[in-house]
Amino acid sequence: MAKSSTAAAEKAAQGSNGGADVLRAPAEELYAEEIAALIQEDKHEKPAGWKMSPRAVHTYICGGRAGKREITPKYLGHDRLVEIAIATLVTDRALLLIGEPGTAKSWLSEHLAAAINGDSTKVVQGTAGTTEEQIRYTWNYAMLIAQGPSPAALVKSAVYRAMESGTLCRFEEITRCASEVQDAMISLLSEKRLSVPELSTELAARKGFSVIATANTRDRGVNDMSAALKRRFNIVVLPTPKTLEMEIAIVRKRVGELASSLSLTAKVPAAEAIEKVVTIFRELRQGQTLDGKNKLKTPSGVLSTAEAISVLANSMALAGSFGSGEVTPEDLAAGLQGSVVKDEEKDRTTWQEYLTNVAKKRGEDWRPLYKACFEHNE
Numbered sequence: 001m002a003k004s005s006t007a008a009a010e011k012a013a014q015g016s017n018g019g020a021d022v023l024r025a026p027a028e029e030l031y032a033e034e035i036a037a038l039i040q041e042d043k044h045e046k047p048a049g050w051k052m053s054p055r056a057v058h059t060y061i062c063g064g065r066a067g068k069r070e071i072t073p074k075y076l077g078h079d080r081l082v083e084i085a086i087a088t089l090v091t092d093r094a095l096l097l098i099g100e101p102g103t104a105k106s107w108l109s110e111h112l113a114a115a116i117n118g119d120s121t122k123v124v125q126g127t128a129g130t131t132e133e134q135i136r137y138t139w140n141y142a143m144l145i146a147q148g149p150s151p152a153a154l155v156k157s158a159v160y161r162a163m164e165s166g167t168l169c170r171f172e173e174i175t176r177c178a179s180e181v182q183d184a185m186i187s188l189l190s191e192k193r194l195s196v197p198e199l200s201t202e203l204a205a206r207k208g209f210s211v212i213a214t215a216n217t218r219d220r221g222v223n224d225m226s227a228a229l230k231r232r233f234n235i236v237v238l239p240t241p242k243t244l245e246m247e248i249a250i251v252r253k254r255v256g257e258l259a260s261s262l263s264l265t266a267k268v269p270a271a272e273a274i275e276k277v278v279t280i281f282r283e284l285r286q287g288q289t290l291d292g293k294n295k296l297k298t299p300s301g302v303l304s305t306a307e308a309i310s311v312l313a314n315s316m317a318l319a320g321s322f323g324s325g326e327v328t329p330e331d332l333a334a335g336l337q338g339s340v341v342k343d344e345e346k347d348r349t350t351w352q353e354y355l356t357n358v359a360k361k362r363g364e365d366w367r368p369l370y371k372a373c374f375e376h377n378e
Contacts (some may be wrong), residue, residue, distance in 0.1 A: 003085050006082055007090055008184070013175075013377075014216075015017060017159070017266075019074060021375065023054075023210070024261070026110070026114065026119075026120050026121055026290075026316060027074075027110050027111050027113075028114040028118050028374075029121055029349055030117060030214055031060075031114065032070075033069075033096060034060065034066070034071050034072070035051075035052075035060065035068065035114065036117060037066040037067060037069040037071070037356045038052055038056045038060055038066045038115075038311070039052050039056070040066070040067070040072065041066040041067045042055075042056040042057075042066075042299075044056065046189065047090050047208070047311075048166065048167040048207035048208045049116075049117070049165075049167060049206065049207055049209070049319055050117070050208065051074060051115070051116065051117060052115060054087065054090060056115070056271075057086050057112070057116055058079075058083060059071055059084060060074065060084055060085060060111055060115040061075050061082050061086075061108070062074075062075065062079050062082055071178070073122075073244075073253075074107070074111045075104055075107065075111065076109075076240070076241075076249055076250045076253070077104070077238065077241070077246075077262055078240075079316065080235075080292060081238065082108075084234075084236055085097070085108070085112065085236050086112070088234040089112065089167050089168070089210050089253035090109020091210070091234075091280075092192070092210075093210075093232070093233065093234045094108050094189050094210055094213065094232055094233045094234070095112075095210065095211070095212045095234055095236065096174075096212075096213045096214070096230075096233035096235045096236070097109060097212065097213070097214045097215075097234065097238055098214070098215045098216065098217060098235060098236075098237055098238070099216065099235055099238035099239060099240075100216060100217055100218065100236055100240055100302060100304060101216045101218055101302045101304050102240075102302060102304020102305050102307055103216075103238040103239065103240055103304065103305070104168075104238060104305075104306075105214040105215075105216070105238055105361075106172060108212055108238070109170050109172075109212045109214055110170065112168070112212060113167075113168045113170055113212065116167075116168055117167040117168055117208075119167060120170065120228035120232070122158040122161055122162050122167065122168065122169045122170065123158055123169070123170045124157075124158050124159065124169065124170070124171045124172065124173060125172050125173065126171060126172055126173040126174050126175070126177040126181075127176055128177075128178065128179070130175060130176075130177045130178070130181050131181065132180060132181055132184045132310075134157055134181075135157055135159055135181060135184045135188075136157055136159070136160065136184065136195075137153045137154055137155060137156055137157055137195060137196065137224050138162050139153050139154065139155060140152075140155055140159075141151045142375075145201065145292070149198040149199055150199075153200065154196070154199070157334075158170075158175075159188060159194075159211070159308055159341040159367035160322045161173075162205075162209055162211075163188075163192070163194055163203055163204075163205035163206070163209050164205075164206065165206065165208075165209075166205070166206030166207050166208035166209050166301045167208055167209065167211075168208075168211070168212055169209075169210075169211050169212075170211075170212050170213075170214075171185075171211055171213040171214070172213075172214050173214060173215065173216070174213040174214065174215050175215040175222050175223050175224060176222055177222065177223060178211070178223055178346075179223055179226070181228065182223065183226070183228055185211070185229060185232070185264075186228055186232060187227075188230050189211065189232035189233075190232060191344070192204065192205040192209065192324065193205065195274070195311070198338065200244065208334070213233065216293065217258070218302060218319060227304075229290060239335050240285070240304075242304060242307065244275075244278065244279065244282060244290065247278050247281075247282065247308075248274055248275055250279050250305055250309075251274055251277070251278055251308050251309050251312065252268075252271070252274055253303060254309045255268060255269070255274070255309055255312045255313060255316075257311065258313045259313070259316060262313070262317075262322055264313070264316045264317060265320035265321075265325060266316040266317070266318075266320035266323070266325050266328060267325060267326050267327070268316070269312050269316065269327040270327075272365070273312075273327060273332060273369075274312060276332075276366065276369055277311055277312060277332060277336070278308055279303075280336065280340075280359075281303045281307070281308045281339075282362065283296060283303075283358065284303055284329065284340065284350075284353070284354060285298065285303045286300060286304070289358060294357065294358065296353075296354060296358070297348070297349075297350040297353060297354075299340050299341070299342065299343075299346070299347040299351065300342050300343040300346060300347055300351050301339065301340065301341070301342040301347070303339065307339050307341075310339070311332070311335035311336060311339050312327075312335070314333075314334075314335045314338075315327045315331040315332050315335045316336070318331040318334060318335075319331045329368040329369040329371070329372040329373075330372045330376075332369060332373075333369065333372035333373040333375075334376060335374040336373055336376075337373070337376045337377060341377070351373075351377055352374070352377055353371055355370055355374050355377065356374075359373065360374075
């Protein structure tokens with residue numbers, strides 16, 4: 001009896017924090033306490049199908065307070081863009097978040113769905129192999145052959161389930177899908193109805209249904225959206241962080257969260273190390289030094305904020321697994337090499353020129369990182 005009680009207690013504890021053995025819990029589990037506090041304190045009107053008001057959703061995304069509880073910011077950027085995104089979802093228009101890779105499009109999409117519905121898991125991942133059936137529905141073919149078309153044999157897509165429940169569906173990387181797949185969304189977003197001719201029925205979307213799609217500007221030429229589909233969306237462009245200080249704040253926050261989530265044993269890199277990595281990324285991304293005095297060659301990779309976070313997390317993994325537990329210039333150099341040098345022929349020269357013409361000339365404070373990066377690149 002005591003054993004079963006202990007097991008039940010452990011299971012309940014895991015459920016409250018997203019599961020101790022889960023690599024990445026959805027946002028609604030990770031921030032369940034904040035969401036519950038916001039819902040409890042929310043005194044504003046809630047749109048149909050929403051768990052909290054638009055104001056409370058904004059507080060959840062941008063940070064603030066819910067009674068005595070502090071709400072941590074999930075997105076550091078332009079508050080007005082977040083307000084526009086939330087206001088779009090109050091209407092019957094879908095939302096399209098576009099921007100450079102690593103500008104937190106998927107991150108913002110997930111947290112919007114988590115706050116509005118308490119469920120961010122209705123997702124269509126757009127790829128070259130995504131089919132129209134994955135947008136609408138498919139069948140359990142064993143049941144279909146045995147019994148013929150029936151509701152039990154119907155396999156509902158994420159879009160179908162969102163229409164049926166009056167909730168949000170997330171559509172990641174919509175421009176990576178073929179044109180015919182994108183076109184399947186036009187009638188769904190216009191008519192808010194999904195026909196199932198095999199069952200002689202039609203599903204009408206419940207109030208609260210909408211779609212949050214994402215697309216990155218680097219993939220614009222893959223399968224560009226038609227004008228007809230674009231008209232069904234309200235487009236919000238998420239920019240790269242405007243200032244060095246803002247990007248450093250984003251990177252520091254996410255590295256700390258990743259370190260906790262992944263149970264990394266190394267110490268979080270010092271502020272100076274984070275600033276150096278972010279400075280390198282910004283300068284190579286923009287093609288000039290921060291002071292604007294020197295023009296630089298840009299590498300083939302994007303060098304996004306998300307990748308800077310990955311470099312620092314990987315450096316912590318190296319330091320914790322094979323070093324002293326403190327991130328060294330050698331650990332940072334290994335991560336930077338993999339991020340900057342994507343094309344061996346072009347990027348290695350670009351990186352070497354940056355190290356020689358910029359990093360080397362920045363004095364003693366930069367010398368250990370310069371030497372480690374130069375040796376690693378050779």
